[in-house]
Amino acid sequence: MENYTREAILRMAEEEDVEFIRLQFTDMFGTLKNIAIPSTKLEKAMDNRCVIDASSIGGSIRDEEVDMYLHPDLSTFTILPWRPQQGKVARFICDIYQEDGTAYKESPRFILDQVVAKAVSAGYTLMVNPECEFFLFHTDDNGMPTTTTHEKAGYMDLSPVDLGENARRDMVLTLEEMGYEIESSHHEIAPGQQEIDFQFSDVRETADKVMTFKVAVRTIAKRHGLHATFMPKPKAGVNGSGMHINMYLMKDGKNILSDAEDEIGLSKEGYSFMAGILAHIKGMTAVCNPLVNSYKRLAPGFEAPSDITWSTKQRTALVRVQTQREEGARLELRSPDSASNPYLVFALCLAAGLDGIEKNMRITKELKENIRRFSKEEKKQAGIDTLPENLSEALDEFAKDPLIKAVLGETFVNCYLKAKQKEWERYMEQVSEWEIEQYLYRV
Incomplete structure (x- = not known):
């Protein structure tokens, strides 16, 4: 992030021939929204005088028309490299404020900021590196997306x-032109599936990057005649797309998850931080996996985790502990998917982990065997708990966990529950092609 001044932004806008400014923000469900203003209104925007009607935004808690004010974060000023070179377009990521000048508490960015502020007051900073997966599919003759790919590539294959x-x-x-530091990119396991990984940075900066990343990926894909989708499971029979979150917890400039004297290199705080996430993961799942379709990815038999386990070796574990020679221990949470709202996911990960440290939570034993083929009864006998199997179960757990309500706020929780329960009800009304094929001629 850059520490831009108003004067520097005005100068850049003039020198770079910027004609339009996009004022962007993220709604409750992780959808990026914006209004566009001409560059003549740039100073008005930086004076926090641009207004939106929040009543029609996804997840709005109000039915009546209500004005909200967009406060641009000057550090997020970026000229979008995929827009025209003459009459360029720039953007700000904005915070949302109410008419009385107070922050809109249901804004996902505000929620994350509150958790970060509490962590900082205790001396902690969470650094994250998300592994963002997505599919590239062909479009039809009308430019509409399909689920067709002609390639047969697998994990880390290369052209042709x-x-x-x-x-x-x-x-x-394109992302590097915008100032992103990209760790790596490669083809993923399923045909048409891709992954681009960022370098570690603090959670707020990373959440902003994830939202912009999705726009950039879709835009560049369209230029190649392709459609990029972050849908968790667009095709049956192959792996879905996740957003694995790698985490370091910093204090006084050191990664306090690490302890070189420990058998697996994890500190006492590291075990408790992981225990906190595992203790709250059921309640977090409705946010980490927010769609009906999300639970098709979590179905047993593929790479995504379906059980609440941790391991240093097993790829199907929910949390993996990895130790790097220089950086030390890090935790990888593998259940979140690419459709999730990164502000909320990061906020809950940090709050749950710190809850584990504050309460000195004890961790379950490490998963050391492959349980992919275990039955439910075998898992139960082994003391292995499972993630919610569908959105309805996840919403029940979401409503029960007091930490969720403490982090997101009661108003947010109630609104989220109402919207997602409607989504589940609409899904249950549908009749799929699978059901027709299975039952129409037999029953």
Whole structure:
């Protein structure tokens, strides 16, 4: 992030021939929204005088028309490299404020800021590196997305087998032009599936990056005649797309998850931080996996975790402990998917982990065997708990966990529950092609 001044932004806008400014913000469900203003209104925007009607935004808690004010975060000023070179377009990521000048407490960015502020007051900073997965599919003759890919590439394959390589390269170059530091990119396991990883940075900066990343990926994909989707499970029979979250917890400039004297390199705080996440993961799942479709990815038999376990070796574990020679121990939470709202996911990870440290929570024993083929009864006998199996179960757990309500606020929780329960009810009204094929002629 840059520490831009008003004067520097005005100068850049003039020198770079910026004609439009997008004022962006994220709604409750992780959808990026914006209004566009001409550059002549740039000073008005930086004076926090641009107004939106919040009543029509996804997840709004009000039915009547209500004005909210967008406060641009000057450090997020960026010229969008995929827009025209003459009459350029820039953007700010904004915080939302009410008419009385107070912050809108149901804003996901505000929620994350509150958790970060509490952590900082205790001396902690959470650094994250999300692994963002997505599919590239062909479009039809009308430019509409399909679920068709002609490639057969697998994990870390390269061209000519990997037909997404050129698009992925342009995505990385575009992100780097915007100041992103990209750790790596590669083809994932399923045909058409891609992954681009960021370098570690603090949670607020990373959440902003994830939202912009999605726009950039979709835009560059369209230029290549492709459709990029972050839908967790767009095709049956193959792995879905996750957003694995790698975490370091910093204090006094040191990664306090590490302890070189420990058998697996994890500190006492590290065990408790992980225990906190495992203790609250059922309640967190409705946010980490927010769609009906999310639970198709979490179904047993694929790479995504379906059980509440941790391991240093097993890839199907919910949390993996990894130790790097230089950086030390880090935790990888593997259940969140690419459709989730990063502000809320990061806020809950940090709050749950710190709850574990504050309460000195004890961890369950490490998973050391492959339980992929275990039955439910075998898992129960082994003391292995499971994640919610569908959105309805996840919402029940979401409503029960007091930490969720403390972090997100009662108003947010009630509104989220209402909207997602409607989504589940609409899904249950549908009749799928699978049901027709299975039952129409037999019953």
